[in-house]
Amino acid sequence: MANESGPRGPHVLLVTIPAPGHTAPFIELLYILRHHRNVTVTVVSGGPILAEIAKLHERGDFNDLDMNFESIFGPPPLYPQDPKFPIRAALASAHMETEFQGLKKRLIEKKGSVGAPTSLVADLFLWWTKDTADELGIPWYTVSTLPTWFTLCGFEFESLRAQDLHPIHSAQKFEKVVIPGLFGYVYDIPHECLEFPEFYANVTHHSLRATGLLFNSAFELEGTGSLEAVIQLVEQRKKSDPGKPLENTKVIPIGPLAQISGFGKWSTHTDEPNEAVKWLDTQEEGSVLYIAFGSMGNVIAEVIPRLALGLEESGVPFLWVLKTPTDKKIEDLLPEGFQARTQGRGFIETGWAPQPRILSHPATGGFLSHCGWNSTLESLCAGVPMITWPLSADQPLNARYVTDIQKVGVPVRDGPPEDYSTTVTKGDVSRAAQRLLVSVEAKEIKKRSLELKQRLSQTVSEGGSSYKGLDYFISELLKRVSL
Template structure:
C-alpha cells in the first residue's frame, strides 16, 4: 500500500444496485483504501451481504478498512416493486424489464433523504455516486459543499459519441444509418443501436438521461474505468474538445488489491481444470453478462453455430431461476461436443477463465466490464451487442481498436429477431481461425501489456489517480 502524502480523505461511495455497476465501484473504493484513505460503501439491506463479503476479503489484505453503511430501500407501497426487488439483476433475470425498470429508477430517487442524513453524519470529503443518481450532485455540492464524482461504467469513446449525437444528422427511419458528427473517426450508427433514452421512446428514461447529462455538467468530474492507451484519441477529445473534467484510473480490477477474490468459488475448479487440457488460444469463451437473458430459440442457434464452427468452447448459459427446461439444446448436442465443449449453467469465474492461456476468443455482449476484462487478459472479442451503450463498445472494438469481429447484429434485442447459426459460426471462425484472428490477437495482447503497465506506479492510470486524489485534497482544504 502506498502511503498517503496529504490529508487522509473520507470518500463515500454510492453504487447503483446492479452487479455490473457495483463491482467496479467496489474496486475503486479498494484503490482509495489502498492509498491510505477511508472508504465507505452505501447500500441497501438485500445488497449488503454480497458487498460485505467482498469488503471483508479486501480488509483481510490491507491495513486500511472499507466500511459499509445501509440505507433502507423503499417499501412495496412506495415503489411499486415486488418483495425482494432491490437490484436490477432481480428484474432482468425474470424478464420483467418493461414492467419494473421505470419503477426501480423512481424508487432510487426516494433514497435521497437517507443519503443526505448519512452525509450529515459522516461528513465525507467527496461523494462518488453512480450516474443513475443525478440528484446526488445537488445533494452533495449544493447542500454539503463537497465534490460529487460520477461513475458511469462506460468508456471515453461511448461517452464522446453520446455527447455528439445532438450534432449528428437526423434520419427518417430507425434503421437508417447516420454519421456521428464531430468525433475523430467516421462512425455510422442507427437509432435502433442507441441506448433507449437516446431513441426518445420512453418518456421517463428520456427525462432521466436529461437529468444525468445536466448533473454531469455540474459535477466535480467523471471517473472512467479505462486506461488511456485503449482509447487515447477519445480521452483527449472528451477532455479537450468537449471540455469535460475526467480521470481514467482503470482497469480498476487490475489495480485493486481485491483482485482474484471476486472470482474464487467452490464450483470453479472443473472449468479451469478442463481448460488445462486445451492448447493455448484454442478455446472460445461465451458469456453475455448478468443482465442478458436469451430465449430458447436464440440459445439453440448459439449451440448450432458453436457446433458447426468446429471450435472448442466454454459456454456460460444464464436462464430464469428455477427453470429446468433444456429444450433449447439440440438433440445429442452435448454428446457430439463432448471433450470439445463445456456448458456452465449459472455463475462462472470470468476473469480467471479469460486469463487462462487456452482462451483464444470471447463471444460477448460488449458490456464495458466484460470488454475491459477481455482486453486486460489479451483476448480478442466476438461482438454481439444487445442493449444500452453496447453497440458503441462494439464500434470501439471492431472499428477503432480493431481487436474483434462483429456477429452482425443490426439492432437492440428489444426489437426481437434471432441471430442465426451461420452468422455466429462465421464470426467465431473469424476470430479463432486464420491470419485476421491472429492479427486481432496480437493487437489485444499489446493492449493487455499496456493495461498492466497503466496501473503500476508511474503508469497512465496510476498517475491520473494521483492527480484525482490531489484535486480532492485541494478542494477539501479550501472548505
C-alpha cells in the first residue's frame, strides 16, 4: 500500500473491472492526475489490466504519480446462456466482491493513518465498494463507463418491470419507450437490467448516494435527456432522504474520453509499423469500411459467411478485424475463394488492431460496429459514420442513438437486434455498406458526423462543460485530509 510517512496528502483508490472497456476511462484519469505532484494512486484490478498500466508507468507515462497496484481480481465467471456476450455485470460484480474482502480488511485496519486513501473511485457496477468508503469516512465516486441511458435503465428497472417492458418477451416490444430520458423501442432495452433485479436495486441505491456520479458523456453529446433524467432521480433522492454530508450527490459528465487525438491522453497513435495501417495507406481517402466487433462481443460463426459475401457484393474496400476461435482457421469461417476474389480490395486482420489509429486514418470512411460504448465514442470523436450491428447489453440503444438521434449512421437492417444473427443477409450488408460510403445520402451522413465531432471537441476543450466537470472532480480528489 501507500507511503506511511509525511503529511496525509491525496491518495486516490481506483477500483476497476478487469476488462478493457471498463478500464479505459480510469486510465484516462491517471493521465490527468499525472500533472499533479505528491499524489498517490492505488489501482485495484486484475493481473493483465494492471500489467498494461504498469508498462505505461514504467515508460514514464504517469510522471510523478506515486503509483501502487493491487492485483486481486481474477477472470470473471462466464454466462453461457448468451454466447454473443458471455459476461454479465451482476455475476462479475458478485465474484469481485468476494475477492475484495482481504484488501477491505487491510484498508480498514489502516483507517485514518498517514498514507490511507482519501477518496475511492470505482466502476458503477462495483456498488459494494461504497461500504468500504463509508467505513473509511472518505468520498465515494462511481464511474459509469457505459452510456448514460444504460445507467438510467438500471436505475429505472422497477418501472421497466412494472410496465412489462422486456425487450424480448413483452407484447409491447415493437412500441417506443416513453420513460423520461430513454428513447428507441422496447426491444432496444438492455434485458439484463430486468433479469438481475437485486443487482440493479443495489447499484441504484448506492449510486444515488455517491459523492459524485461520473459519466463518460456530455450534455452536448446526448440529445436524449438521459443526463437530465439521472439528475432528477438524484434530486428526488435528496428530497426524500438527504443522507450524509458525503452523499450530497453531484452528477458530473466528464466525456467523451476516447483514444482519439483531442479527446484523451492515452493513445495508441504511434509510428510503429502495422500491416493493417500500411494497407490503409494504399487506399483512397474515405473509401474503406472498417469492421470490428469489440474485445468481448462475438458474431456467431454462421453469420460470418453472409457478412463476407455482403462485403464482396458491395464493391467497397474493407478492413475486417476477424477473431477466430482457437480450434479454427480463418479458411474454415470464410466462403471458399472469398480471400482470393477480394484480394487487394480487402484486408483481414486476425490479431490485434490499433482501432483508434484506424478510425483516425484518412482512408477510413465508415465503421461497421457492434456499438460498444468505447467503440461508438471513438467513431463519433473521429467523425467516422457507422453501420450499426448491436449484439447485447447497451449496444442496441447505442445503435439507436447513432442512427435515430444523431443520424450519423445506418443500421445493418431494420428490426429487433436479437434477430440479426439469423436474419441479416448478404444483401443487407451490401446495401448498408453502399448506403454509408457511396450513396448520395452518404455525403449528408458524413457532414453530420464531422459536425458532431466538432461539438464534442468543444465539450472537452477549455471552457467546455465536460472540461469544467473534470476540473471540478480532480480538484475534489486532490483535497488534503487532516489526521
